[in-house]
Amino acid sequence: MTAHAEATPVGGKLWTGWYRALxxxxxxxxxxxxxxxxxxxxxxxxxxxxxxxxxxxxFDVVTGTALACGGYAVALLVYVFNxxxxxxxxxxxxxxxxxxxxxxxxxxxxDVGRPWLIYxxxxxxxxxxxNSALLEVALCIMAYIFVLWIELSPALLxxxxxxxxxxxxxxxxxxxxFLDRVxxxxxxxxxLLPTMHQSSLGSxxxxxxxxxxxxxxxxxxxxLFLLGCVMMGYGVVVMESALAATAFRRPPExxxxxxxxxxxxxxxxxxxxxxxxxxxxxxxxxxxxRPDFYAVLFWLEIVLLLIPxxxxxxxxxxxxxxxxxxxxxxxxxxxxxxxxxxxxxxxFNPGDNWSYFPxxxxxxxxxxxxxxxxxxYVYIVKRFPILGGRPAVAPAG
Amino acid sequence: xxxxxxxMLKSAAVAGATALAGASxxxxxxxxxxxxxxxxxxxxxxxxxxxxxxxxxxREANEETRKGCSRTLIRQYSNGSExxxxxxxxxxxxxxxxxxxxxxxxxxxxxFGIVTWxxxxxxxxxxxxxxxxxxxPKFEWESATPRIVKCEMCKHLLAEGKxxxxxxxxxxxxxxxxxxxDLLETAHRRIREHPERYYxxxxxEHELGGTxxxxxxxxxxxxxxxxxxSDEPVPALQQTIQHGIYKGFSAPIALYAxxxxxxxxxxxxNRINEQGAGPDDHEVAPGExxxx
Numbered sequence: 289m290t291a292h293a294e295a296t297p298v299g300g301k302l303w304t305g306w307y308r309a310l311x312x313x314x315x316x317x318x319x320x321x322x323x324x325x326x327x328x329x330x331x332x333x334x335x336x337x338x339x340x341x342x343x344x345x346x347f348d349v350v351t352g353t354a355l356a357c358g359g360y361a362v363a364l365l366v367y368v369f370n371x372x373x374x375x376x377x378x379x380x381x382x383x384x385x386x387x388x389x390x391x392x393x394x395x396x397x398x399d400v401g402r403p404w405l406i407y408x409x410x411x412x413x414x415x416x417x418x419n420s421a422l423l424e425v426a427l428c429i430m431a432y433i434f435v436l437w438i439e440l441s442p443a444l445l446x447x448x449x450x451x452x453x454x455x456x457x458x459x460x461x462x463x464x465x466f467l468d469r470v471x472x473x474x475x476x477x478x479x480l481l482p483t484m485h486q487s488s489l490g491s492x493x494x495x496x497x498x499x500x501x502x503x504x505x506x507x508x509x510x511x512l513f514l515l516g517c518v519m520m521g522y523g524v525v526v527m528e529s530a531l532a533a534t535a536f537r538r539p540p541e542x543x544x545x546x547x548x549x550x551x552x553x554x555x556x557x558x559x560x561x562x563x564x565x566x567x568x569x570x571x572x573x574x575x576x577x578r579p580d581f582y583a584v585l586f587w588l589e590i591v592l593l594l595i596p597x598x599x600x601x602x603x604x605x606x607x608x609x610x611x612x613x614x615x616x617x618x619x620x621x622x623x624x625x626x627x628x629x630x631x632x633x634x635x636f637n638p639g640d641n642w643s644y645f646p647x648x649x650x651x652x653x654x655x656x657x658x659x660x661x662x663x664x665y666v667y668i669v670k671r672f673p674i675l676g677g678r679p680a681v682a683p684a685g
Numbered sequence: 686x687x688x689x690x691x692x693m694l695k696s697a698a699v700a701g702a703t704a705l706a707g708a709s710x711x712x713x714x715x716x717x718x719x720x721x722x723x724x725x726x727x728x729x730x731x732x733x734x735x736x737x738x739x740x741x742x743x744r745e746a747n748e749e750t751r752k753g754c755s756r757t758l759i760r761q762y763s764n765g766s767e768x769x770x771x772x773x774x775x776x777x778x779x780x781x782x783x784x785x786x787x788x789x790x791x792x793x794x795x796x797f798g799i800v801t802w803x804x805x806x807x808x809x810x811x812x813x814x815x816x817x818x819x820x821x822p823k824f825e826w827e828s829a830t831p832r833i834v835k836c837e838m839c840k841h842l843l844a845e846g847k848x849x850x851x852x853x854x855x856x857x858x859x860x861x862x863x864x865x866x867d868l869l870e871t872a873h874r875r876i877r878e879h880p881e882r883y884y885x886x887x888x889x890e891h892e893l894g895g896t897x898x899x900x901x902x903x904x905x906x907x908x909x910x911x912x913x914x915s916d917e918p919v920p921a922l923q924q925t926i927q928h929g930i931y932k933g934f935s936a937p938i939a940l941y942a943x944x945x946x947x948x949x950x951x952x953x954x955n956r957i958n959e960q961g962a963g964p965d966d967h968e969v970a971p972g973e974x975x976x977x
Contacts, residue, residue, distance in 0.1 A: 330826030368948070405806075491927055492812070495782060636815075
């Protein structure tokens with residue numbers, strides 16, 4: 289018997305009350321989506337010529353993909369720094385990433401105004417504008433979604449290799465063996481691609497120039513976005529591990545999570561030095577002290593980032609306390625979310641009294657997409673070997 | 686167990702060599718110039734009376750049926766004592782932010798330096814709207830098959846040897862069409878001949894890298910809402926950084942090689958360790974399960 293048990297399906301009933309509620313949200317979103325494609329974006333969203341990027345881009349795509357960076361963050365630790373005993377964290381993190389990025393990709397399809405031409409983005413390479421940061425983001429995310437599902441496939445195939453249907457089992461087995469050999473190169477891609485597009489998501493907003501408030505606009509945006517997504521990746525993994533352990537009655541990997549928290553704190557420190565240092569060098573630090581809305585917003589971001597650091601240093605015991613770490617991770621993730629929403633939306637000011645706040649259908653569609661994502665996560669975790677650790681109690685049902 | 690030093694050095698050497706092969710000395714991005722046959726408009730606020738004949742003519746020429754929509758608009762600025770009309774719309778920048786943004790190049794500077802939109806290459810991502818400092822490109826939000834709409838200098842009329850509708854319609858000669866070089870000369874001449882009437886700059890000569898729509902004003906340009914501050918084209922910073930990172934794609938390739946090399950080495954080392962270690966005592970390589 290080894291120190292930790294292999295990954296196994298959680299099992300149990302799928303259609304609980306919660307699951308039904310999520311399905312309702314997803315169904316509402318589905319209906320609204322049909323309507324959105326029939327009548328266009330003007331009737332279904334609050335986006336306008338001043339604010340052409342709205343909730344779907346700023347949250348679903350830009351923030352959502354960062355929230356899905358758990359797979360990236362953990363893979364860095366396990367495969368580059370060879371911390372193999374973190375391996376149990378990899379599968380659930382990759383699953384979240386695969387689902388999160390798929391939803392992000394779907395959100396792009398929903399947001400663009402002329403989606404019937406979207407296939408031309410990857411296909412019409414002779415038309416590629418290599419100056420466009422958004423093109424880099426689009427191509428990279430498309431590729432990364434593909435890579436994530438390949439990275440996840442061993443977990444899915446494992447169940448099918450044990451299938452009663454001999455042909456399915458054989459195909460699964462052969463595919464599984466093939467993947468074993470090429471997986472290093474797939475995982476390397478899975479580390480390269482997010483590095484590229486998460487930083488490019490920062491580059492995208494450099495072009496906004498004077499429309500982005502000087503406390504946010506900087507040539508360091510690619511670096512800040514990359515650091516932010518790594519921090520959010522670790523934060524999300526800590527939160528999810530804690531939640532999954534509680535919900536599915538598995539022992540939490542508290543010590544491993546403690547290390548993730550430590551690394552995240554280092555990342556936040558680098559981010560703060562870079563951001564504030566850059567403002568100092570450009571003589572913009574004074575903007576922090578102006579009595580205006582943007583200064584307050586900026587301070588909020590900084591304070592939210594300082595809290596997990598302060599918690600880390602003032603409570604050395606907390607790294608063995610799951611509750612404390614969950615709270616710190618939540619704040620960390622919140623800080624990351626706020627930064628991205630600010631850069632793409634709140635600190636973006638096109639002038640001329642344009643304003644934007646998401647419309648109800650816009651919000652409901654986003655909620656429904658997230659509901660569908662959670663439903664998929666629960667289904668896969670219950671039916672496929674994703675989560676590790678022996679169950680503390682025999683699962684009910 | 687961290688990365689073995691030899692592996693690190695070997696991989697880094699390969700990565701470094703690849704990166705150097707593709708790198709070039711940090712160069713300032715070349716400043717773009719107006720095409721030799723660049724056309725443009727000269728708009729003179731001192732002659733404009735805000736009659737909006739240009740707006741009506743523009744709607745007609747572009748067959749615009751939506752209410753209140755036009756590819757050019759007249760706005761009014763007032764601060765009590767001073768007031769001015771301003772004609773807004775696409776400035777046909779020499780180094781346009783929208784063209785820098787557009788993923789497939791739907792928006793591009795084409796004939797005569799006019800920035801035009803190609804429906805076959807537009808997915809409606811609206812990044813051009815984010816980028817444009819003049820908020821010129823408009824999106825058909827109310828449509829299920831939306832287009833990006835903006836001034837295209839009546840290129841369909843130019844093809845027939847005519848002039849843009851707005852310049853023909855203006856009863857006061859506030860809008861003049863011509864080659865940019867000629868318009869610049871005209872503008873400077875007006876300033877020379879009537880220095881009391883004009884703010885002594887031609888907007889668009891240098892601002893944001895230069896535009897093909899030029900403006901003469903009796904008040905400073907920031908008072909009439911024209912983006913000021915820099916002669917740097919909007920795309921300059923973003924593209925310098927982008928190309929700095931991705932020049933020749935060598936950095937991504939180098940990073941990929943480094944990552945792959947490091948992981949392969951870990952796999953080999955882990956397998957060697959396994960042979961000498963107990964069943965509980967091994968690390969995990971890609972493709973293996975934590976527990977076998």
